[in-house]
Amino acid sequence: MFIVLKKNCSERERQAVERRIEEMGCNAKPVVGVRNVGIAVTGNEEALKPELFEIMPGVLTAFRITKPYRRVSKDYKPENTVINVGDVKIGGRKPVIIAGPCSVEGKGQMMEIAGKVKEHGAHILRGGAYKPRSSPYSFQGLGESGLKLLAEAGEKYDMPVVTEALDSDSLGKVLRYSDIVQIGARNMKNYSLLKEAAKIDKPVLLKRGMGSTGEEILLSAEYLLDGGNQRVILCERGIKKTGTSKLVLDVNTISWLKDRTHLPVIADPSHAGGKRNLVSPLARAAIAAGVSGLMIEVHRKPMEALSDGYQALEPFEFKNLMTEINKIIETLGFYSDSREF
Numbered sequence: 001m002f003i004v005l006k007k008n009c010s011e012r013e014r015q016a017v018e019r020r021i022e023e024m025g026c027n028a029k030p031v032v033g034v035r036n037v038g039i040a041v042t043g044n045e046e047a048l049k050p051e052l053f054e055i056m057p058g059v060l061t062a063f064r065i066t067k068p069y070r071r072v073s074k075d076y077k078p079e080n081t082v083i084n085v086g087d088v089k090i091g092g093r094k095p096v097i098i099a100g101p102c103s104v105e106g107k108g109q110m111m112e113i114a115g116k117v118k119e120h121g122a123h124i125l126r127g128g129a130y131k132p133r134s135s136p137y138s139f140q141g142l143g144e145s146g147l148k149l150l151a152e153a154g155e156k157y158d159m160p161v162v163t164e165a166l167d168s169d170s171l172g173k174v175l176r177y178s179d180i181v182q183i184g185a186r187n188m189k190n191y192s193l194l195k196e197a198a199k200i201d202k203p204v205l206l207k208r209g210m211g212s213t214g215e216e217i218l219l220s221a222e223y224l225l226d227g228g229n230q231r232v233i234l235c236e237r238g239i240k241k242t243g244t245s246k247l248v249l250d251v252n253t254i255s256w257l258k259d260r261t262h263l264p265v266i267a268d269p270s271h272a273g274g275k276r277n278l279v280s281p282l283a284r285a286a287i288a289a290g291v292s293g294l295m296i297e298v299h300r301k302p303m304e305a306l307s308d309g310y311q312a313l314e315p316f317e318f319k320n321l322m323t324e325i326n327k328i329i330e331t332l333g334f335y336s337d338s339r340e341f
């Protein structure tokens with residue numbers, strides 16, 4: 001931690017700060033700058049909170065130098081984590097495309113969409129069976145029967161599947177049918193669910209909460225890694241824009257995360273855009289920013305979808321998007337050995 005003292009900080013105030021640091025079992029080392037005097041704090045800084053020092057007289061500001069997360073960081077593991085799910089590699093050079101409906105609605109719907117997305121180049125099939133809806137009156141998902149339909153469609157079209165678990169009960173069921181377990185934006189800070197998911201033998205797709213910072217998703221992922229699950233995929237799915245109910249895809253944080261973590265970072269332009277016409281531009285931007293994959297909602301008849309129809313691409317739009325994405329990938333040379341993604 002580093003503490004910057006105010007210009008008018010008295011000798012007594014400075015000594016009080018140093019005493020406090022020592023009382024907490026750390027060492028204080030004064031650093032004299034051109035404008036201010038600072039104190040570098042060394043030793044076991046875990047218990048020291050910058051806020052505790054910022055309220056002391058004579059202190060201008062205090063901040064941590066060491067990060068509160070460890071296992072997710074590139075310092076801990078410099079090489080990128082590649083997660084194998086069947087034949088699909090997430091975090092390798094080739095971005096992975098996850099596609100399918102927001103919700104599993106029935107056998108015909110699931111089979112048809114699975115066939116279409118596979119035909120157009122998707123690698124992993126998605127579909128929610130347990131849906132976290134804002135309204136209790138909205139479609140809540142088909143539950144276990146939906147999981148069976150998703151698994152059946154994945155098997156028929158030879159694609160691994162991903163679906164969301166909302167709590168411990170659905171986690172148990174999802175584990176039986178899904179290759180990847182999704183923990184959604186609303187549950188990103190559900191630490192008891194994270195602790196349970198840390199013990200499973202399946203990869204976790206962790207989505208960033210709409211109001212959470214990059215550091216907070218890394219700390220949530222730290223729960224998974226620290227608890228024993230090393231196979232974690234991070235997903236940027238849009239954050240709240242101030243003053244509106246709309247979201248923005250946070251490309252800054254995609255890059256910020258890629259600089260700090262070895263875990264694969266993917267983007268979900270469907271939920272970030274929240275509108276069908278925004279999905280493709282945001283998907284292209286995310287691919288250009290170097291994500292390891294995309295999650296795209298696709299529906300045969302978006303107007304009739306039981307959830308998120310307004311942001312679903314029709315199969316032909318998904319096909320066009322795949323063509324565009326492949327052009328970007330080719331142009332930027334993400335497949336070549338000279339660039340690491």
Ligand code: PEP
Nearest residue numbers: 128184185186207237271
């Ligand atoms: C979803 O993927 O359908 C979903 C509900 O995601 P999020 O948690 O990002 O809202």
Ligand code: MN
Nearest residue numbers: 102297307308
């Ligand atoms: Mn959705």
